[in-house]
Amino acid sequence: MPPVSEKRLFSHRLRDTNSAFLPARQQEERPTRVGFVLLPHFSMMAFTAAVDALVTANLVQATPLFAFATYGLESTTVRSDLAIDISANATLEQLPLEGEAALDVVIVCGGFRCDLNERAPLSHKLKLAAKRQKVLGGLWNGAVALAHAGLLDRLACAIHPDNHTFARERFPHVQVSHQVMVVTERVLTSAGPSSALEMMLVLIERLHGKDTVRAIREILSSDRIADSNETRLTLAENDPSLPEPLRNLLHLMNSNIEEPLGIEELAAYVGLSRRRIERLFQGHLETTPSRYYLELRITHARRLLLQSDASIANIAVACGFVSSTHFSHCFKDFFGVSPSQARQLRKG
Template structure:
């Protein structure tokens, strides 16, 4: 195998898995500031799901994309639905809506036992935020606060089912949806904890890009439960959009990292021609079988390098490289630094 001289780039599938370790492509854009207003008895699960999406977005990019802060209505501590007192960044009166520290996104976090009564100071703040063109959202029944402020009139709105009857009776101008999340241009709402994550991913795609969302899903969606209720890890070879032959090829490659199979050997195992394999990879993954196999092995090597204390020589052998020198060249071509530099950076 010849040494790789030119700079390499990962194909879409494996680029998402490696995005946090690739050379920085910082565009110079400012970090998006997200504020959460925590109502008394807010859903901790919905809140943490939303925050998890933001934190993971920062993990999968070399430059921070988001920062977040929290606010109570009239206290710096708020009791969650788990009866835990949560410290916030400040009170509602301290909400930054103007200047350099102004929020870009503001989300009201509700919960099953949250009061649905209007809070005039909150209504005033939300109206001010809307005038400053801030994106507004609601988790669980947090959208009720937006409705009180008249900020959902003629718009769709997702709420916990327990609040549908109240909202439809009280807010005639709001289109209460049976969907678990609704994303409008400047309004985003979700009905519960699971949809809170999906709402944030939709929002991140809106203010960032699809590639960032794919990279977040690479981390957060690996343990989703299948329709059969059988809990199993989600791997690229499980993608239902791929033909069965391609899924079998991906499984074969994943099972043969240390001693890579040739394309002809892969063809023999799955019972199709070499040309058919090349067409499958080009059509569904926009790459060649050999290129994907190399990226799969270099990704496996990156994980071993940063998660174990094994020697670089042993890692190179375990990932099917002919020598540590060849491995180092390939690694640097993809990640911009040598294996030893990557390990040192991770630890220091």
């Protein structure tokens, strides 16, 4: 039997899926603080896409990675482009750039009907943020506010196409890009809702790596529409980057959780040798077939355990474990707590 420390390590595909439920690391830094300045008539869709990335990042890790707050220009009530009034946390004057509560990232949220004239208090605050080496961002036409503050001179930026003509006329030293998203070391800009999400994922990857972003995508892109307009769930078996024989094997495993197939049975179904199957798993998933199958069943069990009231004994059977005791030992090896403790922690 391998040592416990080895058994608790998921392979990279399923580690992302289970990361929020794994034991927390001892060394934890404070969350990155992000402030959203909401301009009147800001795009609700772009704003929520950006926030969704941060919230989901917190969900896929055992400890929070981000904290965010919203700021109105002069009031804590800001009307969105949907004519829905949003309660901001504070006003622009209260946006913190120093001290323990200081923001690390400041993002201006624009929208289709936002006034593009300069607002002196906002320009002043953005200049202070730049002076203190904060990361700055703009959603939709939020980059216009950065340009008014002189923070985009000789830089490229993404702005909603409707505002390209204005931006080129008003800011001759700013390169208005045809790209939907432009990311530099200190400035992040995007032109709409989808690119707002991608922009935030770039920021998250910089701070916390590709594994965290992969886990976020698994949640937020689960119903992505393919080019063929066919909706495909983002399971590993649907990943076009994997060889078709491997995808067929993953489909077989996913379809046979309660009564797991042996390696020889899998080989017979797909017409490959055992050695060929082992090479496919090692080369593309960095694990063995049996190990991946166990992780898949444990992941399935974790979802049932935390999302249903089924008994632990029934969950063990549904996930192909020979007994509740065997299931409990395997679960604790991976997650550091017993199934009953995990359920109690979730309820708490």
